[in-house]
Amino acid sequence: xxxxxIVCLTKxxxxxxxxxxxxxxxxxxxxxxxxxxxDSVAGNHFSCAVLGINGAxxxxxxxxxxxxxxxxxxTKLSLTNLVNATVIDNDFETAEAAASxxxxxxxxxxxxxxxxxxxxxxxxxxITAITWTNGTEAADLDAGSYRHSxxxxxxxxxxxxxxxxxxxxxxxxxxxxxx
Numbered sequence: 001x002x003x004x005x006i007v008c009l010t011k012x013x014x015x016x017x018x019x020x021x022x023x024x025x026x027x028x029x030x031x032x033x034x035x036x037x038x039d040s041v042a043g044n045h046f047s048c049a050v051l052g053i054n055g056a057x058x059x060x061x062x063x064x065x066x067x068x069x070x071x072x073x074x075t076k077l078s079l080t081n082l083v084n085a086t087v088i089d090n091d092f093e094t095a096e097a098a099a100s101x102x103x104x105x106x107x108x109x110x111x112x113x114x115x116x117x118x119x120x121x122x123x124x125x126x127i128t129a130i131t132w133t134n135g136t137e138a139a140d141l142d143a144g145s146y147r148h149s150x151x152x153x154x155x156x157x158x159x160x161x162x163x164x165x166x167x168x169x170x171x172x173x174x175x176x177x178x179x
Contacts, residue, residue: 002056026059104162125169
């Protein structure tokens with residue numbers, strides 16, 4: 001990891017919304033850069049979060065949440081040449097099972113040349129692989145009862161980042177821009 005380390009978190013809970021109260025990596029506090037939640041009519045509850053910490057890291061990542069978590073998954077990213085860890089912009093979008101529309105990050109401002117946009121996605125369909133439009137896949141995994149997927153986009157192309165795959169499942173995509 002490092003020189004700036006990112007943790008992309010997805011969580012699923014059938015019992016209710018969960019919120020992140022704290023996060024540490026090897027006992028050092030992480031910044032919660034963005035956290036979005038979604039409670040579907042069908043009773044699926046998702047969280048997508050991006051957390052950050054300066055420097056190369058090792059050891060345990062501990063994320064404390066209120067409420068229950070049935071399952072969670074993380075992807076670690078290392079950012080080089082990051083000028084500032086302050087979030088320039090954030091965006092999220094959700095859709096219910098009956099919706100035939102795809103979710104996307106069409107309002108996520110681009111961070112100009114040298115910047116990065118990071119997208120985190122949770123989908124109730126755990127089997128169908130996700131591909132990304134205008135994003136480079138960093139992870140795409142069956143996380144048990146849901147799908148965990150992460151992508152990034154470099155530079156200043158002003159396009160919507162969209163996970164593509166099953167349209168019929170409850171889903172949440174969230175993202176941030178950094179420079």
